[in-house]
Amino acid sequence: MENKKSELTEETLGRYYDGELDEAARKELEARIPGSPEARALLERHKSISSLMGILGESMEADELTVRRNWDKIALSLEKRPGRFRRRLTYWLTLAAAAIIVIFIYDPLHRTSDNELVIESIDCTYASFMILRPETQSGHTIIWINDDHSTAN
């Protein structure tokens, strides 16, 4: 069949069958197919295979219950990681916010005299903080953060 006419190759017929030819090429091919028993046979064979593939496709339809059950498993799996990640993120962000509040708001209100050592202790939901003043010789304020909530109190 191949090379009988330049356009009537198996490849072109395959493209025709799959609807991948442009309008002009399709029309031209359609005019030639009736005169080629080989082309007709090939297209019939493609059609039979499509029909069998269709049967295979239909056999895989899932019922409502399976669709729902699959989603439940997907949802369960999705909740595991991002959920834990979100909780951890919330925890650390709260901790950071609390530390900033301690440093920038409490500090100006609690100036101490040079020889005085002040120990401040703050407890919140997620952690407890302890601040020692005045600054060390290297110019640092010492802050202890205990993030173990169960032992914070």
Next chain:
Amino acid sequence: MPKPDNRKSEDKPEIRNKDADEQLIIQAQAGSQSAFRLLYERYQKKIRRLVGSMFESAEDTDDIVQQAFIQAFRSLDSFKGKSSFYTWLYRIALNTTTDFRRKQARRNQSRSYKNLSELEQKELEFAASQEEGPERQLYRKELAGLMRKALNSLSAEHREVMVLREINALSYSEIAEITGVSIGTVMSRLHYARKKLAEILGHWQILETGG
């Protein structure tokens, strides 16, 4: 005179749903599970067809469908909208399927179509003889099983293009995008896959191969 199978275009509502997809994807990227659930409901059937055509076990199929959607949700941030969502999703499903098959191949040795047992051949003949009778369901089930076997006799590359074209009704360019090859390669693979399938099905006397 046979004509191209135009019914396949009806099977592509996702093209019309592209805008709706985008909204859902944005919401899902922001972490909305309910938006992702809608995407799942929209595409699970097609992904199941893609995966299920390659696996006999419904359990395996369900596992892979689940894994593919989980993977898709976790990779949503990497979806930039350069391709359509469904081609992106198909690609994930194909990769998941390939991984699963690779693991499965290590466990079991897949059977070749040449090893179709005598019993199976008899079952097929029986089923074929009942085409119009009350055993039609059984007949179709048998045919589906044999088609799956025939498909599994092809190489992964040929099987994929065949399923994407014939079951998922995708165009050459969409298949090329999903499989990462040129349109010419898609055409060539489809041509070979059909030829090989016709040979196998002819050998099983399901299909006439003359002409």
